[in-house]
Amino acid sequence: MGNFDLNNMAAADKAAAQQAFEKSLKEADIIPCEECENTTYNSVVVVKRISSLASPTGEEMIVPVQTFQCTSCNHINKKFDV
Ligand SMILES: [Zn+2]
Numbered sequence: 001m002g003n004f005d006l007n008n009m010a011a012a013d014k015a016a017a018q019q020a021f022e023k024s025l026k027e028a029d030i031i032p033c034e035e036c037e038n039t040t041y042n043s044v045v046v047v048k049r050i051s052s053l054a055s056p057t058g059e060e061m062i063v064p065v066q067t068f069q070c071t072s073c074n075h076i077n078k079k080f081d082v
Contacts, residue, residue, distance in 0.1 A: 033070040034077050041068035046082050 009017060030039050043066060050061040065082040069075070 035075040038072035
């Protein structure tokens with residue numbers, strides 16, 4: 001998923017970037033489910049655990065990560081894997 005960072009742009013540039021993004025979005029491909037070709041998803045959260053050894057703070061971290069699950073067969077596409 002592309003996130004535009006619009007914070008550092010002038011207002012006119014922002015508007016142009018927003019328009020370009022909306023045009024791109026209209027023409028963008030819809031990603032079908034790998035298993036059943038359904039094209040709608042539920043937003044779900046995978047919860048990951050970073051061990052104290054791998055954590056930047058030295059303490060275990062529980063981190064929720066949003067992904068998308070097929071509304072038809074509950075499959076999560078490889079592309080959405082987290
Ligand atoms: Zn599916």
